Amino acid sequence: MNNKFDALKDDDSGDHDQNEENSTQKDGEKEKTERDKNQNSSKRKAVVPGPAEHPLPYTYTFWDSRRMPGRPASSQSYEQNIKQIGAFASVEQFWRFYSHMVRPGDLTGHSDFHLFKEGIKPMWEDDANKNGGKWIIRLRKGLASRCWENLILAMSGEQVMVGEEICGAVVSVRFQEDIISIWNKTASDQATTARIRDTLRRVLNLPPNTIMEYKTHTDSIKMPGRLGPQRLLFQNLWKPRLNVP
Template sequence: MSNKFDALKTSDESGDEEFPQKYMQKLAKEVLVAPDISPDEHKLQYAYALWYSKRNPGKLGALLSYDQNLKLIGRFASVEQFWGLYSHLSRPSELNTHTDFHLFKIGIKPMWEDEANQRGGKWVVRLRKGLVSRCWENLILAMLGEQFMVGEEICGAVVSIRFQEDIICLWNKTASDLSTTQRIRDTLRRVLHLPPTALMEYKTHNDSLKGVKDHKI
């Protein structure tokens, strides 16, 4: 099956051209459980959900909370289901600024407040323009293929499209486990083909949440 993105660009009344808003809202109302797979499919170790968010400029965008911006695109539990979803997505490099994809294990919502994320953190990699689509594909294939070898520590990954750079983040459960976070860092550097000089930053979710609260104050 092809692993190429086909740009899914269906305009609607919201003005969001990347994904049809009504389709995403319908999916978001479903009970978030792992989808059934047929006996001839190749089951993944974990089932995943793919989310999409877009922060619109202006007052309306500022008023919407983070969870209100999250839209569920789809779920998969097998290799075949993954490619069936992935092949219909726009490449990250084709998305508009202030747009994010969130790929998380089913049962973990892509929010700091989720129980699985509360004591965790994330590795942050900032990319110059033009690299994000390849790096995102390499990362999610490594995640699905269990290349990080850290048990259940990996929660999910986020790709964020910004004006001057793009950002990839890999979330894990236990920020205090230094040996595990270092193993994740080393594997992430390898699967993204980053040079030894590339900067990588680790942020605990507590620090990220504190920064948001301080900014509001």
């Protein structure tokens, strides 16, 4: 892929409990603790490029999720079971995460990786997503790792060229097939969705007869029996550097 990621692909550049004296102090300390947690959370999300690093147009966050087949869940429990892996704002920071992550083709069961712009959760109901939709491509087994890499490099490297419209991308590993999707903000903007479709065909090198489906998040929300992914253990996402292909 001809962009600034290519030159760096092989680079190695990888609250405390409070005492409760009385009910008044307890309430005050609880509020203070919550404020401190929120402040610390904000600080953790403030990711910036390091010295001499190559900045990206946006900061992105990797997420993961896993669900047990056949277990429906509400949107609230779905949100609770999505786990942040980490955020990056430069090419070098991206490769520090990505070079140690298990590839989608090596995952088993019902697993998902998400890559979304900072501040956007990989949920239909998020303010940035609720009026949008996604292009969906169903893949036969064995193609997910390559397609996922090409997709997220194109997305974070701004090859899609639709301004603020892109929200994120998802790869879903299933037993019989894998699914790649890219989410955008405005489902009603047909010119933009068509441009995203054409870019997907190009960066994924899809055959002309490939079936691509566009689905609005409104339609997804209306579907009964939403399935909530279960939390994927953090250590299962990573493998030693020497074992990365």
